[in-house]
Amino acid sequence: MNLKSGSVDQFEQFSQFIDLQEFNAHVEMWLAVHKDKFSKGELAGLKRLVRFAAKIPGVSNAKIGTVLKAIHEEYNGHGISRSTFKRMIVKATEIGIFTVHETERKNGSQSSNLYVFNRYPKSEPPNQKKMDHPNKTINLSKTNKNQKSTKRSETVLDHTFTSERVPQSFISTVKYFFSEARQIEEFWRMASLAAYKNNCELSLDTAIHSFKQLIRKMKTSNIAKPIAYFYGILNKKFEEKYFDELHEMGFAAEDNAFSLNFFYKK
Numbered sequence: 261m262n263l264k265s266g267s268v269d270q271f272e273q274f275s276q277f278i279d280l281q282e283f284n285a286h287v288e289m290w291l292a293v294h295k296d297k298f299s300k301g302e303l304a305g306l307k308r309l310v311r312f313a314a315k316i317p318g319v320s321n322a323k324i325g326t327v328l329k330a331i332h333e334e335y336n337g338h339g340i341s342r343s344t345f346k347r348m349i350v351k352a353t354e355i356g357i358f359t360v361h362e363t364e365r366k367n368g369s370q371s372s373n374l375y376v377f378n379r380y381p382k383s384e385p386p387n388q389k390k391m392d393h394p395n396k397t398i399n400l401s402k403t404n405k406n407q408k409s410t411k412r413s414e415t416v417l418d419h420t421f422t423s424e425r426v427p428q429s430f431i432s433t434v435k436y437f438f439s440e441a442r443q444i445e446e447f448w449r450m451a452s453l454a455a456y457k458n459n460c461e462l463s464l465d466t467a468i469h470s471f472k473q474l475i476r477k478m479k480t481s482n483i484a485k486p487i488a489y490f491y492g493i494l495n496k497k498f499e500e501k502y503f504d505e506l507h508e509m510g511f512a513a514e515d516n517a518f519s520l521n522f523f524y525k526k
Contacts, residue, residue: 265363265371268321274361274376275318283317285432289380290357292472293479297355301340302348304331306357309348309375318377321363356381380436417441433468437475438486447471450487454494458502466501470494 263271277283287310298306308331313320324345332339352358361374419435426448434444448467455462470493474486483489 263361263363263374265321265365268316268319271319271321271374271376272316274374275316276377276379277317280314280317281432283313283377285436286318286380287357287377288433288472289436289475290355292476294355294357297351298348299344301344302351304335305340305345305348306352308334310377313375313377318358320375321372322375323372419444427464430464430467430471433471446487447490450491451494454491454498457495458498460498460501460505463501466497467494470497 277286295303305327308327309320309322312322312327312330324342328339328342328345349360353360356378358375358377361376363371363374365371417440419431419439419441421441422431422444423441426445430448431444434447438444438447451467451470452462470490473493474483474490477483477489478486
């Protein structure tokens with residue numbers, strides 16, 4: 261049975277998200293993994309539909325014509341076609357980004373579709389319970405078997421117990437894939453170490469972007485040690501940033517030298 265058309269407010273119960281921030285975080289993860297499956301025009305259509313799903317996080321009943329008009333205005337007359345938008349809908353639903361529900365008017369005629377965005381599945385990539393710790397060489401397999409009966413079981417704390425030293429936006433990104441507080445803190449510690457090693461200021465944007473690259477890689481390959489791979493991505497980014505800054509400083513020094521020479525010659 262089709263849903264009755266009406267204001268988007270009446271579909272609030274379809275939302276799968278607590279707030280807009282959580283919705284945006286899930287959309288970013290979907291795109292981090294599946295962005296390359298969409299053409300430039302299809303991606304523009306998807307991103308605009310996301311914006312129409314902001315009032316009720318993750319729910320939109322905007323008409324295709326309304327979305328296309330908004331894109332047309334945003335790009336100064338260079339919009340996308342209806343067929344491009346429909347191709348995007350087919351791809352997004354097949355991937356699982358959102359679910360489409362048909363709605364009908366009171367007279368039974370078809371109205372605009374209802375787009376319900378889905379949460380990014382926590383099972384993809386697998387949530388690895390045992391995190392690898394660089395520079396840690398303790399062999400747990402050699403633990404005395406007699407200690408098992410007396411060993412106190414560790415209490416697993418979720419992301420809400422993450423240290424205040426970790427930025428909230430970083431927690432919001434990582435928690436959907438590694439939900440334990442200690443895991444999130446370890447990822448942030450690796451970011452701090454990589455920045456320190458390369459004499460760079462720790463950038464939150466770089467840390468989040470590197471984590472998304474890790475998730476993308478885990479979707480296509482078997483990463484035995486996510487923490488180590490994450491650290492490798494960060495180390496490369498901060499190393500590039502360090503040399504870029506040195507390069508800029510070199511040009512600045514040359515400019516100053518030229519200015520001084522010019523001054524004294526006068």
